[in-house]
Amino acid sequence: MRKYLARSVAISAVALLALSSAACGSEREGENPSGGASGGTGGFAADSLIGVALPAKTSENWVLAVDLFTNGLKEAGFQADVQSAGASTTVADQQNQISSMITKGAKVIIIGATDAAQLSAQVDQAHDAGIKVIAYDRLIKGTANVDYYVAFDNFKVGQLQGQALLDGMKAKKPNGPYTIELFSGSSDDNNSGVFFDGAMSVLQPEIDKGNVVVGSGQTQVTQTATDGWKAENAQRRMDALLTSTYNGNKTLDGVLSPNDTLARAIITSVKGAGKPLPVVTGQDSEVESVKSIVAGEQYMTINKDTRNLVKASIDMVKALQSGGAPQVNDTTSYNNGVKVVPAYLLPPVVVTKANAAEAYANDPTLSALTK
Numbered sequence: 001m002r003k004y005l006a007r008s009v010a011i012s013a014v015a016l017l018a019l020s021s022a023a024c025g026s027e028r029e030g031e032n033p034s035g036g037a038s039g040g041t042g043g044f045a046a047d048s049l050i051g052v053a054l055p056a057k058t059s060e061n062w063v064l065a066v067d068l069f070t071n072g073l074k075e076a077g078f079q080a081d082v083q084s085a086g087a088s089t090t091v092a093d094q095q096n097q098i099s100s101m102i103t104k105g106a107k108v109i110i111i112g113a114t115d116a117a118q119l120s121a122q123v124d125q126a127h128d129a130g131i132k133v134i135a136y137d138r139l140i141k142g143t144a145n146v147d148y149y150v151a152f153d154n155f156k157v158g159q160l161q162g163q164a165l166l167d168g169m170k171a172k173k174p175n176g177p178y179t180i181e182l183f184s185g186s187s188d189d190n191n192s193g194v195f196f197d198g199a200m201s202v203l204q205p206e207i208d209k210g211n212v213v214v215g216s217g218q219t220q221v222t223q224t225a226t227d228g229w230k231a232e233n234a235q236r237r238m239d240a241l242l243t244s245t246y247n248g249n250k251t252l253d254g255v256l257s258p259n260d261t262l263a264r265a266i267i268t269s270v271k272g273a274g275k276p277l278p279v280v281t282g283q284d285s286e287v288e289s290v291k292s293i294v295a296g297e298q299y300m301t302i303n304k305d306t307r308n309l310v311k312a313s314i315d316m317v318k319a320l321q322s323g324g325a326p327q328v329n330d331t332t333s334y335n336n337g338v339k340v341v342p343a344y345l346l347p348p349v350v351v352t353k354a355n356a357a358e359a360y361a362n363d364p365t366l367s368a369l370t371k
Helices: 007-024 060-075 091-104 120-128 154-172 190-209 231-245 260-272 287-294 306-321 364-369
Strands: 049-054 079-084 108-111 132-136 148-152 178-182 212-214 254-256 300-303 343-346 349-352
Touching: 049 060, 049 091, 060 079, 060 306, 079 091, 091 108, 091 120, 108 306, 120 132, 132 306, 148 154, 148 306, 154 178, 154 190, 154 254, 154 300, 154 349, 178 190, 178 231, 190 212, 231 260, 260 287, 287 300, 287 349, 287 364, 306 343
Parallel strands: 049 079, 049 108, 108 132, 132 148, 148 343, 178 212, 178 254
Antiparallel strands: 300 349
């Protein structure tokens, strides 16, 4: 699990290094002025093949990413081989897709990992073939050959969810203590633990003070995990919690949900039990959840604009194609167990009913839902 460090320290170090390099008028061979891994590689042809291996289309952001990568890479002049893992989400499907991209001669492979711990062999194979690897959204574990990581600041996402949960409960009931339940994502997704740790960094002090109580007592990530990020698994667990812990007059004030798909499943479960709706968090700004937020059911989501994340990834490819070093802004936080992977992080944004219109003003689809 990554150790969270202050962003200001990392960014300051990056800025100082970049200024130092500029003042000298030249860079030492292989050194990245942004503070990342070795940069210039001599580049490659502007019409080269770029591979993109994504997980199964289990949420809207993964569906959208396929078209964004396909169109964005082609517009940039590259050939694009964009693949999604099968609906079963088995890692073997993605392993085969990556191996195929290597055989086809891709110059860069962007990977949204189906299982962060089971792709090291393919990443090493890519490295041996002279291919750069960019981990997209999910950090790939256990190999020194991940060159870059591009993502939203996922620890910050968790912190924002934890704080929003506290704020939402206080808005509904000014005085605690508050009773909550905790959900986390799939155990094979490295981000699941990062989101959970971020949220618990906010919630745990309140739990320790007695201001917040986890009604079921299930506070460990192994107890709260949702296999495959599947809605039916979250709904099944919520059904069980309501039966075992809230079968009397005990009130559930809030639920930490790591994303929108699970949030809607949790809400469905509570409605089915005839219970008052608690404050429920989310992430990803999925259409149905934005509708739910505007309707006053789901309390919040996180806006992580997939368009911006894909653009940042393609910008990395462009830099590598020209023989330069991609921009990074964190070189200390993302340790995959073998190396600290240079990262470019985008800022997440909390969205509630109060600021939805402003938050989605530049998104034609979502902005229409707020009017």
